[in-house]
Amino acid sequence: MTASKFVSNGVYPTSTAVVLLVDVSGIIHFATEDIDQLLGVSGAEAIGKSLFDLMPPEKQAPSHHEWSTFVQHVLAEGPHAHNFQTILVEGAGKPLSVRLRVTPVPNRDELLVQIETETSNIERAQTLALQKVISAITTLDIREILDLILDQATYFIPSDGAVIVVEVNDDLHLVSERGYFEWKDIHSTYPSAEIMRAETTRILRETRRPLIIDDCQNDPRWQVLGAEPSIASWLGVPLVFRDTFLGMLHLYSSTAHSFSQNDANLAMSFAEEAAVAIHNTRLYEEAQTRAQMLETLNDLGVAVSRLDLHGVLEVAYQKLSQVMDTRSFYIGVYNPETRQFWLTQTYDDGQRIDDLVTPIEEETGLVGWVFHNRKPLIIHDDNQDLYPIPPITYGGDTRSLVILPLMVQDEFVGVISVQSYIPNRFNEQDIAVLQSVASPLAIAIRNAQLYENAQRRLAEVSALHELARTVTSTNSTESISQMVVNSLHTIFQCQASALLLVEGDEVILKASSGVAPEYIPLARWKIGEGVAGKVAATGQTMYIQDTQAVPDFMYLEPTLRSMLAVPLNFNDQVIGVLSIDSDTPHAFTADHERVLNIVAAQVAAAIENARLLHETRQRTVELEDAYRRLQSLNEFREELVHNISHDLRSPMTFVKGYIELMREQMLGPLTEEQVNALEVIDRKSDAMLRLINEILKMKDIRPDTLEFVEADLGDIVQQHIEQARMSYVDSGVIFEPAPRQGPLMVRVDLDKMDRVLENLVANAVKFSKAGGHVRIYCEPSEDRRHGRVIVQDEGIGIPSDKLNYVFKRFFQIDTPDGTSLESGIGIGLSIVKQIVEAHDGKIEVESEVGKGSKFWFTLPLRGG
Known part of the structure; x- marks a missing residue:
């Protein structure tokens, strides 16, 4: 060839x-x-x-x-x-x-x-027409094939019109027409109950042979259908493949006796080819559907590994749309924490509908029935199958539907549903597809929910950590409050968040995120009024699941549907309220409450600390100002005392001179009584001069006024022990030296250091009883960088609350018997401290009433 x-x-x-x-x-x-x-x-x-x-x-x-x-x-x-x-x-x-x-x-x-x-050549004309029909099969488009069959049938068989009716899901559908027969919108797949009930349909279905009605007006088998035009004769042949009734081919004429047996045979040939085309196309479509279903299941299997819930649901809808009618469709995702249904991927007759969130308590429709019964709901024809409860539809009346529960083991995840306004729209294959999809889809949804929950909690923990870090590093109450509400708005994705503080008998909004500006001035309630006022009054958390279910709810914003408020507690006292709200009822869970309480505890402490810090700073400023004023006054006092002392010393010198002249009777003879009085005046004058000299010397005790020499502390202490034994021989006090531990070389002003030891020893003797021990010794410090001199007695001791004042200038401590710790006006120990500190040293005291006192001072060692 x-x-x-x-x-x-x-x-x-x-x-x-x-x-x-x-x-x-x-x-x-x-x-x-x-x-x-x-x-x-x-x-x-x-x-x-x-x-x-x-x-x-x-x-x-x-x-x-x-x-x-x-x-x-x-x-x-x-x-x-x-x-x-x-x-x-x-x-x-x-x-x-x-x-x-x-x-x-x-x-x-x-x-x-x-x-x-x-x-044979007898069939050649028939074959010519059928050949064109067969060539159309290459398109595998059933509508195109049937249109061509009608074209050829009406060309070779004289008629005024023709219709092909195809049986789909036990119903007859007009799918193609030619001629004047336009009594229905043929190309919109319209189910014709009239044709289904017609006597001619019954005959064709039962006999599977052509039927000719020569005179429609007088033949009892003929009945007028709807608003059809006048038909005088009719030819009908069944579309049968392997004894399966697939539909009918009808030809019409306005003239009686228009159709012959040859016409019937030729029409039957066209019908056979139409039946073959329908059967083959359906086989091909079923094969394609099975392939698409396998692809869908495979894609959903891949989607199970995806953790994006929106992506999973979109894949499910798109893939199902390739293998079945999903023009009316939705997926309901159940959230067990909020007990809410999220209806998404919702379509009604091909039109996308906004997502809807509804509490399960309010879901009284078919979804609620499936949720409570954990069973599929399949309605093929609402005229024959009864709904368990009245359906809720968007457009017209739903005639058929399938709702399957999405389960992971015994856990309810949601539902998947298809609906139609056409009865018997979904066959066993459609239901099988949905059932095959339900399990992997449920797993994908649950995995995505678990992942989203984990991500949300991770984000919450991170946000809480960041919030805690920033809050603790912020010292402004206003900054803390605004930072907190902004973080809550981000963490919970809520409609609004707010922080209110208690002021007097009110709780007042201090910071917010998501609250419209016009409502902010209105956000203040009396304690005990409104949600915030009640939380402030009781110190208890309040969760309003649905504001519309609370008759006396005090709205701040009209869109508010649910609200969660927790107290800000600090030291068992409510200082404010922290709240979040939503425009959706039942929006919050126990997790929201847990996180909000954690934030509230941190925020309450941070706000109170900020308040205390603010008050402390204010107090510090006040104290610094007072200290400066006091220091100025003290300097003025010291200058005044110094000036007065200086001015008094010259007159006192004259007084002493005249006392001496009078004692020597150079100004005339004195009686014995006058001599005794003069002795008293002389002693008091000496005391006054000593006091004046001490005061004047205090001003000059500075490091730059000292005359330093290098000396051994041990030698200095030993000299004073010897002097004390001679000076206080009549006191009955026993002086105990300690063993020396080697030389302790220091730089000192010997005169000033003598005054320090004389003063400390004098006080120890003064407050010790006869027979009491006074220990005077020196030793190196633990780090051997300083030398320490100790004077310890067994006297009456000093009260603990007075120890901090011992070295204050002009301060005197009265003992229980009314005597003063030191004679004079109380500047001896103050001078001691001043001298020690001028030597870059430090003096301290320990004492216990009834057991004695221990004074010691330290000086830097040479080379230490």
């Missing part, structure tokens, strides 16, 4: 319905089951074989070469039918001369092959 034998659009009679789908190399991808009758090979066995396997062995090699050339010609010519003549082997092993009518499938690397055998 050569390329010249390829006849494009040739006419060749046929009586078979064997159709193959092959690739360019001849490998069979699809075969109708009629191939078994023709070649003795089943459709399933044929798939995967080569066309050449069906030929006699001697024809295979040459046919293979001819086929390659033929295919190039077919592809070059475009989407038209081409004939390829060859020999195939029948089931009985006999050669069979056939024509292969080959048409390229648009946009695919495949060819549609119709196997044609020879028929």
Whole structure:
């Protein structure tokens, strides 16, 4: 065979319905089951074989070469039918001369092959029409095929109009029309109950044979349907494939007795081809649907590993839309924490509807029924199947629906649903698809929920950590408050957040996020009024799940539907209220309350600390100001005392001179009484001069006024022990030296250091009883960088609350018997402290009433 034998659009009679789908190399991808009758090979066995396997062995090699050339010609010519003549082997092993009518499938690397055998010339005209029909099968578009069948039928069979009715889900649908018959919107897939109940339909269904009504006006089998035009005669043939009723072909005429038996036979031939086309197309669609379903399940299996809930739901809807009618559809996701349904991916008759969140307590519709019963709900036809409860629909009346629960083990995750305004819209395959999808979808939703919960809690912990860090580093109450409400708004994604503080008998808004500016001045309540006032009064958390269910709820914003408020407690006292709210009822969970209470505890402490810090700073400023004033007064006092002392010393010198003249009776003789009085005046004058000199010397005790020499502390202490024993021999006090621990070399002003030791020893003796011990010794410090001198007695001791005042200038401590710790006006120990500190030293005291006192001072050692 050569390329010249390829006849494009040739006419060749046929009586078979064997159709193959092959690739360019001849490998069979699809075969109708009629191939078994023709070649003795089943459709399933044929798939995967080569066309050449069906030929006699001697024809295979040459046919293979001819086929390659033929295919190039077919592809070059475009989407038209081409004939390829060859020999195939029948089931009985006999050669069979056939024509292969080959048409390229648009946009695919495949060819549609119709196997044609020879028929009689009587059928040639019929075959011409049927050939065009068969060529249309390459499109696998049932509407296009049926339209072409009507074109050919009305061309070869005289008539005024024709209709093809196809049975879908036990209902008849008008899918194609020709002529004046336009009494329904044929192309909108309209279910016709009238045709379903017609007597002619019953006859065609039962007999599976053509039916001619020559006189419709007088034949009892005829009944007028709807608003159809005047019909005088009618021809109907069933669409039957392997004893399965698939629909009907009706032809109409306005003239009686228009149709013959030959017309009926030809119409039956068209009907047979239509039935084959419908069957094959449905097989192909079912195969495509199964493939798409497997792809959908695979994609959903992949989606299970996704952790984006919105992405999972979108994938589910898009994939299901490829294999079934999802024009009315939704997925309901259940949140067990909030006990809410989130209805999403919602469509009504192809129109997207906004998501809806509703509490399960308010879900009284079919979703609520599925939730409470954990069972699927399937309604094929609401005229025959009763709803368990009245349905809630968006547009018209829902006629059929499927709602399946989404379960992970015993845990309810949500629902998936399809609905239709057409009865019997969903078949067993649709339900099987939904059931297959339900399990992986439920797992995907649950995993996404768990991931989102984990991410949310991680974000909450991070936000709380950051909030705690920033709050503790902020010292402004206003800054803390605003920072907190901003963080809460971000953490909870709520409508608004607010922080209120108690002031007097009110709780007043101090910071907010999400609250409209016009409402902020109104946000203040009396203690005990409103949610914030009640929380401030009771110190208890309040959760208003639905504000519309609370008759006396005091609204700040009209959109507010739920509110959670917790107290700000500090030291068992409510200092304020922290709240979040939402425009959705039942918006908050125990987790929200837990996190909000954690924040409240941190915030209350931070606010109170900020308040205390503010008060402390104010107090510090006040104290610093007072200290400066006091220091100024003290300096003024010291200057005044110094000036007065200086001014008094000259007069006192004259007084002393005159006392001396009077004692020597240079101013005249004195009586004994006058001499005694003069002695008293002399002693008091000496005391006054000593006091004046001490005061004047205090001003000059500075490091730059001292005359330093290097000396051994041990030698200085030993000298004073010897002096004390001689000076206080009559006191009865026993002086105990301690063993020396080597030289302790220091730089000192010996005169000033003598005054220090004289003063400390004098006080120790003064307050010690006869027989009491006074220890005077020195030792190195623990780090051997300082030398320490200790004077310890067993006297009456000093009260602990007075120890801090011992070294204060002009301060005197009265003992229980009324005596003063030191004589004079109380500047001895003050001078001691001043001298020690001028030596870069430090003096301290320990004492216990009734057990004695211990004074010690330290001086830096040379080279220490």
